[in-house]
Amino acid sequence: MEFVSPEGLRLDGRRPMEMRQIRAEIGAVAKADGSAVFEMGNTKVIAAVYGPREVQNRTQQINDQALVRCEYSMANFSTGDRMRKPKGDRRSTEISLVIRQTMEACILTHLMPRSQIDIFVQVLQADGGTRSACINAATLALADAGIPMRDLVTSCSSGYLNSTPLLDLNYVEDSAGGPDVTVGFLPKVDKVTLLQMDSKLPIDIFENVMQLAIEGCKAIANYIREIMLENTKQLEYRRGI
Amino acid sequence: METRLANIWRLTVNEKKFIETALQSDLRIDGRRPFDFRNISIKFSREEGSAEVQLGQTHVMAFVTAQLTQPYKDRPNEGTLSMFTEFSPMADPSFEPGRPSEAAVELGRVIDRGLRESRAVDTESLCVLSGKSVWAVRVDLHILDNGGNLVDAANIAALAALLTFRRPECSLGGEDGQQVIVHPPEVREPLPLIIHHLPIAVTFAFFSNESTVVVDPTHYEEAVMGGRMTATLNANNDICAIQKAGGEGVLQSVIMQCLRIAGQKAYDITTKIKNAVESYNTERALRKIKRHPSSVALDISGAGVNKEKNQNKPVPQKGDSERSNLTSEKSVADQSMDIEGEAKSSEQQQTNKIDGDAKNFIGGPSSWDPYSAGVNSDFLKASLASRGIKMPRRKEQDSRGENMTGEAKPVEPSEDINVSSSNIEASETVLWTNGEKTLKDAVKPKNKRKMKSSSTSER
Numbered sequence: 001m002e003f004v005s006p007e008g009l010r011l012d013g014r015r016p017m018e019m020r021q022i023r024a025e026i027g028a029v030a031k032a033d034g035s036a037v038f039e040m041g042n043t044k045v046i047a048a049v050y051g052p053r054e055v056q057n058r059t060q061q062i063n064d065q066a067l068v069r070c071e072y073s074m075a076n077f078s079t080g081d082r083m084r085k086p087k088g089d090r091r092s093t094e095i096s097l098v099i100r101q102t103m104e105a106c107i108l109t110h111l112m113p114r115s116q117i118d119i120f121v122q123v124l125q126a127d128g129g130t131r132s133a134c135i136n137a138a139t140l141a142l143a144d145a146g147i148p149m150r151d152l153v154t155s156c157s158s159g160y161l162n163s164t165p166l167l168d169l170n171y172v173e174d175s176a177g178g179p180d181v182t183v184g185f186l187p188k189v190d191k192v193t194l195l196q197m198d199s200k201l202p203i204d205i206f207e208n209v210m211q212l213a214i215e216g217c218k219a220i221a222n223y224i225r226e227i228m229l230e231n232t233k234q235l236e237y238r239r240g241i
Numbered sequence: 242m243e244t245r246l247a248n249i250w251r252l253t254v255n256e257k258k259f260i261e262t263a264l265q266s267d268l269r270i271d272g273r274r275p276f277d278f279r280n281i282s283i284k285f286s287r288e289e290g291s292a293e294v295q296l297g298q299t300h301v302m303a304f305v306t307a308q309l310t311q312p313y314k315d316r317p318n319e320g321t322l323s324m325f326t327e328f329s330p331m332a333d334p335s336f337e338p339g340r341p342s343e344a345a346v347e348l349g350r351v352i353d354r355g356l357r358e359s360r361a362v363d364t365e366s367l368c369v370l371s372g373k374s375v376w377a378v379r380v381d382l383h384i385l386d387n388g389g390n391l392v393d394a395a396n397i398a399a400l401a402a403l404l405t406f407r408r409p410e411c412s413l414g415g416e417d418g419q420q421v422i423v424h425p426p427e428v429r430e431p432l433p434l435i436i437h438h439l440p441i442a443v444t445f446a447f448f449s450n451e452s453t454v455v456v457d458p459t460h461y462e463e464a465v466m467g468g469r470m471t472a473t474l475n476a477n478n479d480i481c482a483i484q485k486a487g488g489e490g491v492l493q494s495v496i497m498q499c500l501r502i503a504g505q506k507a508y509d510i511t512t513k514i515k516n517a518v519e520s521y522n523t524e525r526a527l528r529k530i531k532r533h534p535s536s537v538a539l540d541i542s543g544a545g546v547n548k549e550k551n552q553n554k555p556v557p558q559k560g561d562s563e564r565s566n567l568t569s570e571k572s573v574a575d576q577s578m579d580i581e582g583e584a585k586s587s588e589q590q591q592t593n594k595i596d597g598d599a600k601n602f603i604g605g606p607s608s609w610d611p612y613s614a615g616v617n618s619d620f621l622k623a624s625l626a627s628r629g630i631k632m633p634r635r636k637e638q639d640s641r642g643e644n645m646t647g648e649a650k651p652v653e654p655s656e657d658i659n660v661s662s663s664n665i666e667a668s669e670t671v672l673w674t675n676g677e678k679t680l681k682d683a684v685k686p687k688n689k690r691k692m693k694s695s696s697t698s699e700r
Contacts, residue, residue: 101487
């Protein structure tokens with residue numbers, strides 16, 4: 001199947017280095033301390049953050065830092081066929097672990113000992129790149145909750161089909177069986193925190209694909225900063241500043 | 242989502258500081274250099290498709306089984322490969338029985354990704370009947386001891402087990418050719434899985450100070466590290482999977498450097514695995530040869546060696562060859578049945594049998610009773626008359642020793658056995674003729690007498 005046409009257009013009309021349209025909204029869940037909705041093309045994800053609050057399970061309390069928990073689940077209606085088991089299956093467990101460790105690395109946990117920060121991420125629409133959308137949403141939600149962080153964590157995926165590196169794969173391109181590289185990036189310190197890859201790829205081509213994903217992360221970081229600035233202005237306005 | 246932190250073994254602050262400071266000077270606490278792997282030992286058991294890997298203190302076992310099942314709807318022509326991990330509570334105080342923890346799930350998925358997505362195991366060859374019946378290969382990984390770096394060890398174990406696994410051959414039959422007949426291994430030789438390449442997992446640990454990276458962390462280093470990355474590569478420098486699940490941020494250049502190092506390590510480990518599998522396969526092939534008693538190939542077990550040398554003996558002799566051949570072969574066949582029964586008596590019979598053959602070899606009478614416990618004295622007289630007794634004196638001790646350890650040492654070259662058997666025979670003949678002969682008999686008692694006389698004289 002042809003994923004990149006001879007004119008250089010992908011299945012949805014994008015160019016190989018073009019990302020899908022991003023949209024973010026802060027404060028979707030009123031009850032949560034921080035929340036955000038993040039859309040990348042057709043993929044829509046909602047994240048809610050509760051914390052810092054008292055540790056619910058005393059045995060898990062850490063005396064010198066905050067405990068970070070994360071739960072990733074996909075809504076039954078998020079994919080084409082209705083999902084039987086939205087959470088608790090192995091893929092969800094692994095992605096929960098991945099998101100938790102990614103966010104934990106950039107949250108300043110030592111400032112909040114003996115407390116707990118919960119991150120709940122729910123996929124509402126799945127069209128490829130759910131992992132990246134979840135991490136971006138979690139970053140926004142944590143910022144909305146006012147939790148101190150070292151840096152924003154942004155994430156983007158890229159692949160390699162028809163000998164072309166492609167940025168931000170959608171579901172069809174993802175399930176084509178080609179390589180799928182997901183990168184979680186800290187833009188200010190210029191470091192990679194999350195890196196996942198499957199399928200086979202020679203090392204030098206991998207370098208190009210990873211570089212492309214990092215560029216995508218930097219673009220998302222700019223957008224997230226804009227959104228947060230916009231949100232802060234709104235808060236100021238409401239406060240009457 | 243729950244992480245049971247209560248049972249986790251925690252490192253003391255002093256130990257943490259020590260490990261970190263040592264790493265700043267490129268020193269690791271077990272004396273390795275930063276990019277050295279621990280010793281890998283791969284063992285197999287008699288069962289096909291099971292492997293046991295030890296990476297330093299880490300101990301992992303893998304078992305491969307296969308079953309016929311229905312394929313997935315979206316892939317009707319492909320078999321399935323599934324991975325199950327069991328973090329046994331005896332491996333680590335923090336492992337709990339029951340549902341796999343997050344770490345167990347992650348380990349299973351990383352190895353699964355490395356094997357399945359990179360098309361290392363050919364799933365299309367596992368299809369028997371498209372859309373109806375395919376082979377489902379299941380790999381069970383058991384962690385027996387957590388000495389750090391479980392992913393790498395489990396990956397090697399899974400690969401070794403998959404390489405030595407044999408699935409039963411099946412064919413289509415029945416009236417409409419739609420019925421799947423599975424042939425048992427005794428009827429048709431089971432087939433190996435088709436594995437295109439070997440994806441090897443190499444784990445790196447990152448520490449919080451100035452991009453210190455080490456390969457193959459021990460569990461101490463894992464408790465101190467800030468982040469880890471597992472890169473799965475094959476020997477052709479293709480990246481099959483990468484898993485860096487958050488943790489410490491690292492520069493892009495460091496990642497590329499790690500990948501290059503991983504490529505070298507993958508090549509080394511691939512050769513190790515291939516050597517281990519090859520030696521196991523040759524051993525298994527030799528073991529199979531043992532089943533047919535009429536074969537002349539060298540066999541590994543001691544009993545087999547005895548049998549085989551019995552075969553060798555009659556072959557080179559001339560004289561009354563045929564009849565003795567037949568009788569010896571028959572007795573060998575009887576021998577092979579005896580061996581399963583009583584070990585000791587069969588050994589006795591074997592040695593006596595050896596004597597019989599040796600005598601035949603010399604050219605004595607050919608009638609031989611395999612069930613008699615002793616040796617016919619007529620033969621002995623004839624044999625003794627025809628040959629000297631120089632050999633027994635020198636090599637008696639050796640032959641005694643060899644006779645005892647004949648069963649214990651599994652591999653002995655046939656030449657030694659021939660020599661020892663003739664020695665055994667000679668020594669036995671010496672014993673038997675004690676009552677009959679005067680001078681030539683009892684070389685040993687003669688020595689003893691000498692010793693006794695000398696000792697008495699000394700006193």
